[in-house]
Amino acid sequence: MILHVLRTLQLTVACYCVITCSFFTLSQAAGKYDYIDISNPQMKKIPVAVPEFKPLTGNSMEGTISGLGAREISDALEFTGYFRSLDKGSFLVDPRQADPAMPQFKAWTTTGADFLVTGAVMVNDTNLDLELRFFDTYKERLLLGKKYSGHIDDRRRMVKRFCSEIMKLLFGNAGLFESQIVFVSSAGPGKKEIFLSDFDGSSPKQITHNGSVNLSPALSPDGQHVAYTSYAAGKPDLYIQHIASQKAVLVDQKGIGISPSWVPGRNELAASLSFSGDPDIYLLTINGKIINKIVDNPGIDISPSFSPDGKKMAFVSKRAGSPQVYIQDLGSGRVDRLTFEGNNNTQPDWSPKGDKIAYTSLAKGLFQIMVIGVDGKGLAQLTYDGDNESPSWSPDGSMIVFSSTREGPSKIYVMTAYGTDQRRIVDLAGQQSEPKWSPSSAN
Amino acid sequence: MKKRMFVVLALMFVIPGLLFTASCAKKAVKSDAAVAAPSDDAAKKAAAEKAREEELARQKALEEARLKEEAAKREAMAARNKFMNENVYFAFDSSALDATAQNVLKDKAAWMKANPKEAVIIEGHCDERGTVAYNLALGERRAVACKNFLVNMGIPAASMTTVSYGKERPVDPGHNEQAWAKNRRAHFVIK
Numbered sequence: 001m002i003l004h005v006l007r008t009l010q011l012t013v014a015c016y017c018v019i020t021c022s023f024f025t026l027s028q029a030a031g032k033y034d035y036i037d038i039s040n041p042q043m044k045k046i047p048v049a050v051p052e053f054k055p056l057t058g059n060s061m062e063g064t065i066s067g068l069g070a071r072e073i074s075d076a077l078e079f080t081g082y083f084r085s086l087d088k089g090s091f092l093v094d095p096r097q098a099d100p101a102m103p104q105f106k107a108w109t110t111t112g113a114d115f116l117v118t119g120a121v122m123v124n125d126t127n128l129d130l131e132l133r134f135f136d137t138y139k140e141r142l143l144l145g146k147k148y149s150g151h152i153d154d155r156r157r158m159v160k161r162f163c164s165e166i167m168k169l170l171f172g173n174a175g176l177f178e179s180q181i182v183f184v185s186s187a188g189p190g191k192k193e194i195f196l197s198d199f200d201g202s203s204p205k206q207i208t209h210n211g212s213v214n215l216s217p218a219l220s221p222d223g224q225h226v227a228y229t230s231y232a233a234g235k236p237d238l239y240i241q242h243i244a245s246q247k248a249v250l251v252d253q254k255g256i257g258i259s260p261s262w263v264p265g266r267n268e269l270a271a272s273l274s275f276s277g278d279p280d281i282y283l284l285t286i287n288g289k290i291i292n293k294i295v296d297n298p299g300i301d302i303s304p305s306f307s308p309d310g311k312k313m314a315f316v317s318k319r320a321g322s323p324q325v326y327i328q329d330l331g332s333g334r335v336d337r338l339t340f341e342g343n344n345n346t347q348p349d350w351s352p353k354g355d356k357i358a359y360t361s362l363a364k365g366l367f368q369i370m371v372i373g374v375d376g377k378g379l380a381q382l383t384y385d386g387d388n389e390s391p392s393w394s395p396d397g398s399m400i401v402f403s404s405t406r407e408g409p410s411k412i413y414v415m416t417a418y419g420t421d422q423r424r425i426v427d428l429a430g431q432q433s434e435p436k437w438s439p440s441s442a443n
Numbered sequence: 444m445k446k447r448m449f450v451v452l453a454l455m456f457v458i459p460g461l462l463f464t465a466s467c468a469k470k471a472v473k474s475d476a477a478v479a480a481p482s483d484d485a486a487k488k489a490a491a492e493k494a495r496e497e498e499l500a501r502q503k504a505l506e507e508a509r510l511k512e513e514a515a516k517r518e519a520m521a522a523r524n525k526f527m528n529e530n531v532y533f534a535f536d537s538s539a540l541d542a543t544a545q546n547v548l549k550d551k552a553a554w555m556k557a558n559p560k561e562a563v564i565i566e567g568h569c570d571e572r573g574t575v576a577y578n579l580a581l582g583e584r585r586a587v588a589c590k591n592f593l594v595n596m597g598i599p600a601a602s603m604t605t606v607s608y609g610k611e612r613p614v615d616p617g618h619n620e621q622a623w624a625k626n627r628r629a630h631f632v633i634k
């Protein structure tokens with residue numbers, strides 16, 4: 001009997017070894033450093049250790065930054081949903097003694113870390129020097145080493161930049177941590193203002209102050225402007241506002257001006273205007289002048305979203321009798337219908353990776369977030385609880401931000417591109433809705 | 444002295460005399476009217492009577508006219524209130540006008556024809572389901588559908604403007620079909 005059990009255990013251990021080995025063999029074979037394949041939804045979270053940084057001179061600020069900086073890296077990596085940051089209590093190494101450039105890899109693999117981040121901090125008056133290193137603990141290799149010099153207040157920016165480098169190295173993604181999220185927050189009926197927060201929903205700042213109902217914000221690729229619909233002049237009009245100066249341009253047309261969406265990498269945007277009698281989609285300059293008409297069709301045509309190369313545009317049309325998502329080739333003008341399941345499909349958002357479109361679908365009386373390949377294949381439902389609307393991809397295509405009523409009032413949530421790790425991110429009173437992720441403003 | 448006394452004496456005779464004359468005269472008239480054909484006084488009375496009757500009639504006519512005017516005002520007020528309070532309702536995700544909707548719009552057309560100087564705002568609204576942008580577009584379709592119907596009934600387009608409120612102004616904040624049905628509406632406002 002005991003022999004039988006032992007045998008089984010032996011087999012199990014053998015199997016695990018085989019799996020681990022093949023994973024690393026594959027990576028080796030692929031070259032310099034192979035990207036981790038995150039298209040596998042079964043992938044477990046990557047365990048990473050982020051001990052406190054090592055203070056180099058004994059300046060009192062260094063101690064604070066050592067803890068704060070390590071925590072920020074840990075939070076940022078965990079935010080992506082792809083990493084699991086190990087508990088400091090399990091660490092066998094004292095970061096104040098260890099050499100950040102030459103870690104004891106075996107001590108780290110023993111705690112279960114696949115990757116390790118070390119840091120060294122030097123503060124001189126208001127000057128901060130931060131050395132950060134990223135290691136593969138099993139391969140015992142340094143993957144990234146960066147030194148950042150700047151003002152002591154730039155700590156968070158340095159941290160974010162380093163995390164971006166990690167994401168680029170492992171997943172081929174860039175720009176998540178420098179991005180921002182724009183959304184609508186309602187303090188009460190008849191009052192909806194637009195807010196801007198960091199990539200993780202922290203530090204929300206109010207950017208419209210007209211006391212009216214403001215809707216559907218969209219951040220420009222240069223990060224300096226926001227387009228939105230506002231009732232400030234008594235009817236739903238399109239505005240384009242320079243965020244810093246608060247100066248807004250009104251797109252002065254009869255009818256409604258709604259669902260603005262920027263062209264990737266350009267200071268141009270598409271929006272739906274109904275001055276011709278029914279809502280059609282137009283291309284506009286950043287000053288609100290019409291360049292040309294993109295979609296000319298009777299009935300409702302709204303909610304444009306461009307492919308990352310700007311050559312195609314997804315949008316919502318009721319031309320077949322119910323709101324569905326269509327894709328128009330901007331060169332040839334050819335229009336193909338994308339969605340065939342369900343009779344209410346709206347709010348398409350094209351992934352910055354180019355291969356998928358997220359959208360909102362009415363399913364069993366509730367709104368849910370769906371993802372579909374641009375070829376129409378691979379339809380997947382990502383949410384199930386409450387009303388979930390307004391999906392928007394992060395600039396690196398790794399996450400989706402959306403609104404959800406699963407807790408009662410509407411709040412802002414994020415999840416990975418596969419629908420895992422769904423959690424609330426913005427902490428504000430009232431109801432929040434219509435989030436949109438910015439293009440990266442990394443410089 | 445003697446003169447004055449004389450005057451007083453005279454007056455003492457004259458005044459009662461006058462009084463007697465008057466009463467005598469009355470008595471004389473009364474007895475005459477009671478017995479004989481109408482004299483001048485009788486005619487005067489008849490005339491006074493007629494005047495009173497005419498006055499009454501005039502008052503009555505005025506009163507009737509006043510009542511009629513007040514009733515008309517009330518009716519006009521009621522029609523005005525009905526115009527503003529009676530909404531056109533829609534099915535989910537639709538801007539089509541069913542038979543009930545068309546009847547409501549016919550009443551609206553009648554009012555607007557009776558009040559050609561009035562300008563009207565037609566508001567389009569949606570229930571809370573569905574996305575902000577889509578509901579803004581749908582709300583506008585509802586308002587425009589009403590306006591087009593009225594234009595076809597002969598109401599000048601220039602007297603009507605449309606505005607969409609999407610799902611931003613529900614009348615019923617409930618989260619059930621009852622509330623939603625109340626919110627899917629076109630609402631008329633007199634400018």
